[in-house]
Amino acid sequence: MSKARKSKRGPLYSAQDRDNIRWFWQRYLKSKAPWLVLVLFMLLIQGLVYQQFLSNTENGLRVIFESGSMRDLIWVCAIVFGLFFVRGAMSYLVPLVTVWVSNSAIYEMRRDLIGHLMSLDLAYFERTKSGEIILKVVTQTQLLGVFVALSVANAVRDAITVIIVAAYLIWKNPILFTSAVVVLPFVIWIMNVISDRVKRGQNEVEEAQADYMNGIEETVNGMRTVKIASQEAVETKRLMRETERIRKMITRVQMTQSLAMPSIDLSSAIVYVLVIGGGGYMVLSPEFDVDGAGIITFLLGMVMIFDPARLLAQFFGGLQANLILLDKIRGLYKETPSITDAPDAADRFNTGGDIVLRDVAFSYSPEQPLFEGLNMTFEGGKVSAIVGSTGSGKTTILSLLSRLYDVQAGQISIGGQPIDKLKVASLRGAFSVVAQDIVIFNASIWDNIRYVNPDASDDEIWRAAEDAEIADLIRARGDASVGPKGAQLSGGQKQRIAIARAFLRDAPILLLDEATSALDQATEERIKTALDRLTKGKTTIVVAHRLSSISDADRIFVLEDGQLVDQGKHDQLLSGQGLYAQLYQAQKKGYDRA
Structure with a gap:
């Protein structure tokens, strides 16, 4: 011993x-x-x-x-x-x-x-x-x-x-x-x-x-x-x-x-x-x-x-x-960052151009590949939606677009320019994100909205709050903090803060990841007009679970286990009797029972 x-x-x-x-x-x-x-x-x-x-x-x-x-x-x-x-x-x-x-x-x-x-x-x-x-x-x-x-x-x-x-x-x-x-x-x-x-x-x-x-x-x-x-x-x-x-x-x-x-x-x-x-x-x-x-x-x-x-x-x-x-x-x-600016990275690009995924491969671990040869095109200035079951890779696509992760093969481009040849700050500056996982700080609602644009004027913040239907809550709470991680707010209130941030940031590309999932139907209807105004003239990519909310999308992509199994408009996909139609009918029955 x-x-x-x-x-x-x-x-x-x-x-x-x-x-x-x-x-x-x-x-x-x-x-x-x-x-x-x-x-x-x-x-x-x-x-x-x-x-x-x-x-x-x-x-x-x-x-x-x-x-x-x-x-x-x-x-x-x-x-x-x-x-x-x-x-x-x-x-x-x-x-x-x-x-x-x-x-x-x-x-x-x-x-x-x-x-x-x-x-x-x-x-x-x-x-x-x-x-x-x-x-x-x-x-x-x-x-x-x-x-x-x-x-x-x-x-x-x-x-x-x-x-x-x-x-x-x-x-x-x-x-x-x-x-x-x-x-x-x-x-x-x-x-x-x-x-x-x-x-x-x-x-x-x-x-x-x-x-x-x-x-x-x-x-x-x-x-x-x-x-x-x-x-x-x-x-x-x-x-x-x-x-x-x-x-x-x-x-x-x-x-x-x-x-x-x-x-x-x-x-x-x-x-x-x-x-x-x-x-x-x-x-x-x-x-x-x-x-x-x-x-x-x-x-x-x-x-x-x-x-x-x-x-x-x-x-x-x-x-x-x-x-x-x-x-x-x-x-x-x-620990060193792998996502960095290329030596010849550009800081300007066509933010209104098409976003193209060409032969994209990605996995979180080698044992479980997610995407292999994925091809998708999100047309510039239009509303595209991504639907599919849990784990199909919907949110991962949004992460790849903003280079939170890098693809392991293939290429993503915006306006014909590969995103790995763009400066990371410039690329991410082109996106506004409303995600289901919302980060709320222990500060006032006003400060939480202003977080995405600290230089915004009071009028701009109020306008964003009004558009997101949260201005009345700001008036009621004043400068009171919302608690750690927004503990004093409901899920719907947190999501409206995220939507107000998107209005305030006003970036040319909008990513909506289950943006209205925590809202009741009445509140969702109230801010739908605001969301329509927010998406006007922007390249918008919507990840949605509630299929009725994306029926007006210009193109809907249907994913299953990391594979693109269908795409088209709402009516086309319903008539095709594929996975989208099955998901839609299942949700419709659930709403009817409710």
């Missing part, structure tokens, strides 16, 4: 760790090097204060034991007080500067993380747990910032103290110091073992916490279902089970870290015994020029070394955990 563990143990700092540290330094700390040099200078002053304290303590002891001069004793005390006043001032200034440097670095890191996240493809967000993203951007960056601001500065201070005081003790008595550091190999071995276990344990903790946060988010988002189904006890039990699992993991990591302190204490005990025994022998032996004041000072110096050494041991345990955090954060940059 021990051999297996030994074989798994990696180096204290892997090549990846060193690369991550270089990356963090080059990207976020190098520009602040002058401030870091200032911090280092102040830390050196702190270390020199301890050395001078030892020197003056030895002088003070000799005054007491030998000369007995009260004046000299007062002078030594005054010097010692002045030294620690200087150290106190440095202890105040160092964290002040390091916290500022760290907060600036973490701010820049979060800025870059958010910017990078916004550049990633939709596919990344669909396969990545939101809890994992939140953990990286919020929690892990904050923990890393605290570590850099305080722990690293304190560790450098402790290391400087150990080096300066050790150098002084070597100068005073090299024989005694050499005998005192025989335990150093043992301490290094212990720290290597502890650091390796902490690193592995912390990695497990971070993964578990990402799952835990995702579970909490799922519970909060699904609270309506939880309440209706009376599953509060089940959710409580599930979350508490994960809470207990994380508690055990963190406890295991902390218990491993705590092994460092008794190891240092045991080493200290051995050192003190050697110093007292060896130093006492030197004082008693006429062969050595050592007195009692020198030995007391040496013991005091060893205390000054081992106390910072204890803190350094803690730091190196925490360093392994934070290297895991740094690796997790940097790992986000390994």
Whole structure:
């Protein structure tokens, strides 16, 4: 068992760790090097204060034991007080500067993380747990910032103290110091073992916490279902089970870290015994020029070394955990967007031209191909509709048109121009979308409508709200927020906000994905005129479940399992007695029963 563990143990700092540290330094700390040099200078002053304290303590002891001069004793005390006043001032200034440097670095890191996240493809967000993203951007960056601001500065201070005081003790008595550091190999071995276990344990903790946060988010988002189904006890039990699992993991990591302190204490005990025994022998032996004041000072110096050494041991345990955090954060940059502007991408194109899918192939996973050789033409300036059963690929087509995904074979063009040769921003700027999955922010209805066009005038927003039949609700609610994800709104109210956004954006190509699915028949009739006005002169593509709502479309495409099985006008498709006619008759019977 021990051999297996030994074989798994990696180096204290892997090549990846060193690369991550270089990356963090080059990207976020190098520009602040002058401030870091200032911090280092102040830390050196702190270390020199301890050395001078030892020197003056030895002088003070000799005054007491030998000369007995009260004046000299007062002078030594005054010097010692002045030294620690200087150290106190440095202890105040160092964290002040390091916290500022760290907060600036973490701010820049979060800025870059958010910017990078916004550049990633939709596919990344669909396969990545939101809890994992939140953990990286919020929690892990904050923990890393605290570590850099305080722990690293304190560790450098402790290391400087150990080096300066050790150098002084070597100068005073090299024989005694050499005998005192025989335990150093043992301490290094212990720290290597502890650091390796902490690193592995912390990695497990971070993964578990990402799952835990995702579970909490799922519970909060699904609270309506939880309440209706009376599953509060089940959710409580599930979350508490994960809470207990994380508690055990963190406890295991902390218990491993705590092994460092008794190891240092045991080493200290051995050192003190050697110093007292060896130093006492030197004082008693006429062969050595050592007195009692020198030995007391040496013991005091060893205390000054081992106390910072204890803190350094803690730091190196925490360093392994934070290297895991740094690796997790940097790992986000390994995700790169695949949907980008081509080198010769154009920003202008004929937005009123035909939209053509030619031999398009696409799948969300290689095991389940969706489209293979799909051909469709949506005529410019006309209304086209896509119908079909669930999973037939209706919404996927809209995603491909706006390059939320790229086709894996074939080509999509607008006005004869391939969309992968257009700038992504220009392409998407040509679309207005009213989707069934509506994003509503925890703001007022007014602000939710204005989101798609922040520069719109008040008159334009009111006009869009009136057209979408939601102006009265704005007047009633005023500036009141609508709750997280629009929790205080009905499905129909959310959809009218989406329709108002489309009016306000007024793009030349309109995509309606189940645009009226959450509206009752009376409300749908009220805004049908507005929708007709919205679609006038625009290339409109409608994905609809309610077939009666697209009977006036210029062309209807019928999909089944990713294949185009029929197309034509409403009356033509009904007379053809194909899939469309079957779906229409089934819906008609359902309405008749209702």
